[in-house]
Amino acid sequence: MKALVKSQPEPGLELTEVDRPIPKDDEVLIKISYTSICGTDNHIYKWDKWAQNTVKVPNIIGHEFSGIVEQVGSSVERISVGDRVTGEGHIVKSDNRSSRAGRFHLDSHTQSIGITYPGAFAEYIVLPAFNVIKLKDDCSLEVGSILDPFGNAVHAVGSFNVIGEDVLVTGAGPIGLMLAIVLERAGANRIVLTDINPYRVKLAKEVTNARVVDMSSEDLADVMDELTMVEGFDISFEASGSPQAFNQIIDATIMGGRVAIIGIPSEPMEVDWSKIIFKALTFKAIYGREMFDTWYKSKAIISSGTDLSKLITHKFRYTDFEQAFELIDKGMSGKIILDWAN
Ligand code: ZN
Numbered sequence: 001m002k003a004l005v006k007s008q009p010e011p012g013l014e015l016t017e018v019d020r021p022i023p024k025d026d027e028v029l030i031k032i033s034y035t036s037i038c039g040t041d042n043h044i045y046k047w048d049k050w051a052q053n054t055v056k057v058p059n060i061i062g063h064e065f066s067g068i069v070e071q072v073g074s075s076v077e078r079i080s081v082g083d084r085v086t087g088e089g090h091i092v093k094s095d096n097r098s099s100r101a102g103r104f105h106l107d108s109h110t111q112s113i114g115i116t117y118p119g120a121f122a123e124y125i126v127l128p129a130f131n132v133i134k135l136k137d138d139c140s141l142e143v144g145s146i147l148d149p150f151g152n153a154v155h156a157v158g159s160f161n162v163i164g165e166d167v168l169v170t171g172a173g174p175i176g177l178m179l180a181i182v183l184e185r186a187g188a189n190r191i192v193l194t195d196i197n198p199y200r201v202k203l204a205k206e207v208t209n210a211r212v213v214d215m216s217s218e219d220l221a222d223v224m225d226e227l228t229m230v231e232g233f234d235i236s237f238e239a240s241g242s243p244q245a246f247n248q249i250i251d252a253t254i255m256g257g258r259v260a261i262i263g264i265p266s267e268p269m270e271v272d273w274s275k276i277i278f279k280a281l282t283f284k285a286i287y288g289r290e291m292f293d294t295w296y297k298s299k300a301i302i303s304s305g306t307d308l309s310k311l312i313t314h315k316f317r318y319t320d321f322e323q324a325f326e327l328i329d330k331g332m333s334g335k336i337i338l339d340w341a342n
Helices: 039-046 049-054 147-157 174-185 198-207 220-226 243-252 273-278 293-303 318-330
Strands: 002-006 014-017 027-036 064-072 084-087 124-128 132-134 167-170 191-195 211-214 233-238 253-261 282-285 312-317 335-339
Touching: 002 318, 014 318, 027 084, 039 049, 039 318, 064 124, 064 147, 147 174, 147 293, 167 174, 167 243, 174 191, 174 198, 191 198, 191 220, 198 211, 211 220, 220 243, 233 243, 243 253, 243 273, 312 318, 318 335
Parallel strands: 167 191, 167 233, 191 211, 233 253, 253 282, 312 335
Antiparallel strands: 002 014, 027 064, 027 124, 027 335, 064 084, 084 132
16 A cells, blocks of 8 residues: 655655555554644654654654545454544553543553554554544544544643633644634633734634734734733643743733643743743643543534534645645645545
8 A cells, every 4th residue: 555654764754655454353444535734744744853752763654534444353343344434543552550540541651643653644544443433424534534633622622611711822723723613612702813824824814713813913912902801811722832932821821820732842942930830820731632532522513513624725635745744834724634545
C-alpha cells in the first residue's frame, strides 16, 4: 500500500510503498477515506526540536482519519466490515494506575499513531478494535477525519464550567476555531479569539461568532476596554503554541482565573512564573481526548446541528501532500484533508 513515511530523521516526508498491515484477533483493518493534517504533523514534517525528541523513525505519520472497515479480527464483536469509522489514536494498555482508574487517556505508556506507532497517512491502518469509533449517519467521512482535533477542543472546554464566563482563546488555527464554536455551544459569555495571521483572522470571522482580534493591527487591551472587561478574562485557552500568546494570557486572565494549554510550543519557552503565582492562576494541560467520554460528546454536538465542514478549507489527493504542508506552514488554511480513496 501507499503511505506517507518519515523515513529519515530530517525535514520532509516520503510517499512510498509499504506492506499492508494484517489485523490480529482483537484488531480492525480500516481502508482510509480521508486524513486530516494536524499542527503536530507539521512539527513532524519540519522536524523541529519537539519532533526530534518525540517521533520514532521510520514511521508512517498521521493520526486524524476516517475510513471504512475492511476486515475484523476473530474476537471483534462491536465493529463490523463496512462500518464507517474513525479512531482514537492513543494506543493504551489496561495494566497501569491511570487506566485502571478509568483514565485511559492518561496511560503513562501511551503510544500514539503517527508518532510512535504506525500512523494513518496510508491506504490502510490497523487499530485495536477498542480504539475504533463508529460514525453516525449524520457525520460525513470528511468531517469524520477531523473528529480527533475536535475532541481536543471538546475535552478542553469541558474541563471548566464556562457558563456565563468571559473567555479568551489565543490562536485561530483549527483548534482555536473549534474551541470558539464549542464555547458558544457550552454557554460562554463573551468569547474573544486572537491571531496575527490575516488568513486566519478572516476565516475566524466567517466561521465563529467570537470577537476576533487581529493582533497585527489591534490591541487586546483596547478590545477588553471596548467590551468593558475590567479585570480580565475568567477562563483562557492557549491554542497557538506561541510564547507571546502564552504570556499575553497570563496578563489578560483575571486573578484566580483558569487557563487551558493546548498549543504545542516548538521549543522550550520562557514564562514569568512569578506573575502566575501572584495571580493565583490554575492551569490545565490538555492532552488528547478523554477515552471515550469525549468522543460521545463530540458526536452528540455534531448530531445536534454543529457543522464542522466549514472548517475544512482545502482537499488534496494524498499525492499532493507537499502542497498541503506548504499551505499549513504558511497558516493559509483551516483544516486540510487528504483524499486516499480517489
Ligand atoms: Zn491532531
